Amino acid sequence: MKRRDWLSGAGALALPAWVRHASAADTPRFSLGLASGQPRPDGMVLWTRLTGPGLPDSVPVQWELAHDEGFTQIAARGVELAQTETAHSVHAEPGGLAAGRPWWYRFTALGDRSRAGRTRTAPDPGAEATLRFAIASCQRWEYGHYAAWRDITASEPDLIVFLGDYIYEYPLLANDPVRPISGGLVTTLDGYRDRYAQYRADPLLQAAHACAPWVMVWDDHEVENDYAAGVGGGLLGHSLGALLGDFGRRRAAAYQAYWEHMPFPKSARPTGDAMRIYGHLDWGRLARIQLLDNRQYRDPQVCPRPGRLVGSHTVSLKDCPALLDPRRSLLGAAQERWLAQNWSLDRPWNLVAQQTLMSRLSWTDPAQEPTYWTDGWDGYAPSRQRLLSAAAQRQVPGLVVLGGDVHAHYVSELKTSYDDPRSPVVGAEFCGTSISSRGPAQSRLDAALPLNPHLLYGNARHRGSVLFRLDARTLQADLRAVDRPREADSAVRSAARFVVEAGRPGPQRA
Numbered sequence: 318m319k320r321r322d323w324l325s326g327a328g329a330l331a332l333p334a335w336v337r338h339a340s341a342a343d344t345p346r347f348s349l350g351l352a353s354g355q356p357r358p359d360g361m362v363l364w365t366r367l368t369g370p371g372l373p374d375s376v377p378v379q380w381e382l383a384h385d386e387g388f389t390q391i392a393a394r395g396v397e398l399a400q401t402e403t404a405h406s407v408h409a410e411p412g413g414l415a416a417g418r419p420w421w422y423r424f425t426a427l428g429d430r431s432r433a434g435r436t437r438t439a440p441d442p443g444a445e446a447t448l449r450f451a452i453a454s455c456q457r458w459e460y461g462h463y464a465a466w467r468d469i470t471a472s473e474p475d476l477i478v479f480l481g482d483y484i485y486e487y488p489l490l491a492n493d494p495v496r497p498i499s500g501g502l503v504t505t506l507d508g509y510r511d512r513y514a515q516y517r518a519d520p521l522l523q524a525a526h527a528c529a530p531w532v533m534v535w536d537d538h539e540v541e542n543d544y545a546a547g548v549g550g551g552l553l554g555h556s557l558g559a560l561l562g563d564f565g566r567r568r569a570a571a572y573q574a575y576w577e578h579m580p581f582p583k584s585a586r587p588t589g590d591a592m593r594i595y596g597h598l599d600w601g602r603l604a605r606i607q608l609l610d611n612r613q614y615r616d617p618q619v620c621p622r623p624g625r626l627v628g629s630h631t632v633s634l635k636d637c638p639a640l641l642d643p644r645r646s647l648l649g650a651a652q653e654r655w656l657a658q659n660w661s662l663d664r665p666w667n668l669v670a671q672q673t674l675m676s677r678l679s680w681t682d683p684a685q686e687p688t689y690w691t692d693g694w695d696g697y698a699p700s701r702q703r704l705l706s707a708a709a710q711r712q713v714p715g716l717v718v719l720g721g722d723v724h725a726h727y728v729s730e731l732k733t734s735y736d737d738p739r740s741p742v743v744g745a746e747f748c749g750t751s752i753s754s755r756g757p758a759q760s761r762l763d764a765a766l767p768l769n770p771h772l773l774y775g776n777a778r779h780r781g782s783v784l785f786r787l788d789a790r791t792l793q794a795d796l797r798a799v800d801r802p803r804e805a806d807s808a809v810r811s812a813a814r815f816v817v818e819a820g821r822p823g824p825q826r827a
């Protein structure tokens with residue numbers, strides 16, 4: 318017998334009798350899988366949520382973190398209480414670990430043991446490092462299967478960066494849904510919990526959570542389409558009074574369920590309808606990853622649709638001069654100030670993980686009369702200008718913005734002025750289409766791209782992701798496209814490849 322087999326055999330025998338006993342009862346307690354996130358040089362967060370009938374109000378859950386896949390060498394273990402008031406979720410936080418290496422973890426509760434997950438510690442802040450990572454967003458359940466997740470898992474990333482729209486709050490509206498969604502329009506804590514549980518039942522999504530640590534930000538659909546800070550998006554066209562009255566409670570319920578289902582630390586647990594998700598993660602001497610929140614603190618969209626009091630619209634600048642009001646912000650004043658001071662000037666790369674397309678996208682000829690979508694950065698152009706000008710002024714190295722939300726792949730040059738063709742390129746942007754949510758018509762993009770020459774690539778035909786490889790000299794981006802989004806076993810291939818070289822802002826075709 319090999320040493321490893323012998324040790325794991327001995328480990329199994331060493332389990333308390335009740336564990337072996339109850340395993341035979343076979344009530345699956347880990348049917349939502351497990352997850353890890355927020356990797357630091359000395360630890361990370363390990364997540365699960367207990368399921369099944371007859372859960373007591375408070376259940377001890379053992380966790381183990383091992384050096385190896387066979388769990389022959391345990392590095393840390395502990396017990397967390399899974400409780401009714403937080404949906405029996407577990408947020409374990411091992412510390413004191415060695416930096417920059419993989420770890421394996423698993424949970425045991427009520428006689429059931431979870432599968433094993435793989436995670437990582439971030440490299441030591443002073444260490445040379447490389448990073449393989451994926452960006453993903455927008456995984457509307459009823460619109461497709463998750464072949465894009467299978468492709469991400471197969472790439473064996475060090476880190477997965479999720480950019481929002483993890484769930485959609487809608488009832489089943491789709492014509493010709495790929496699979497049913499239950500529960501109607503989600504507005505309550507129980508409703509959000511059920512919606513997360515439904516998404517988390519997907520085996521390809523579970524595998525993606527089990528293969529690497531995640532960092533994540535939310536967008537609007539984790540609460541409600543088009544919401545802006547304290548104002549709901551008003552899907553059903555409520556009066557403003559009704560929206561304002563109910564929305565705080567709805568946002569609090571949504572944020573609570575979001576925290577319960579994601580590998581955030583206990584310290585991030587929301588208080589009322591506030592949860593801080595912006596912050597940063599350092600990956601050795603290689604990169605700082607800024608995580609932004611452009612929903613919780615934004616000013617409401619200007620110039621909503623006729624007959625509506627709130628929400629997004631596509632408007633010409635002539636009809637909506639408020640688009641250029643410098644008092645409005647997408648991030649809120651505090652987050653804008655924080656970001657302006659938080660760039661890493663001694664690392665070659667500054668990655669910005671945020672929700673939506675940052676580059677200007679005018680749907681009509683901007684030399685005649687520009688037309689903008691008010692929910693994205695174009696609805697808050699002075700806020701974008703402040704961010705990019707501050708970064709340019711401080712000569713922030715390797716600025717790369719990562720986005721989602723718009724359900725199309727975009728690759729673009731970031732500029733401090735899109736009106737002046739001589740304005741220098743200050744960074745690169747990659748927008749990562751959607752895991753499964755349907756995209757806009759390609760004909761619209763084909764008409765708009767020539768009007769926006771800083772957009773080097775725009776493709777709404779495919780669901781997918783972007784896979785990146787980063788070292789001190791080069792960022793390689795592989796735009797991944799799902800062939801048949803209605804099928805979980807669809808092939809996934811590269812639609813295009815770009816690179817960014819350190820010291821030379823902006824993307825180039827590979």
Ligand SMILES: [Fe+2]
Pocket residue numbers: 455482538722723754
């Ligand atoms: Fe979306």
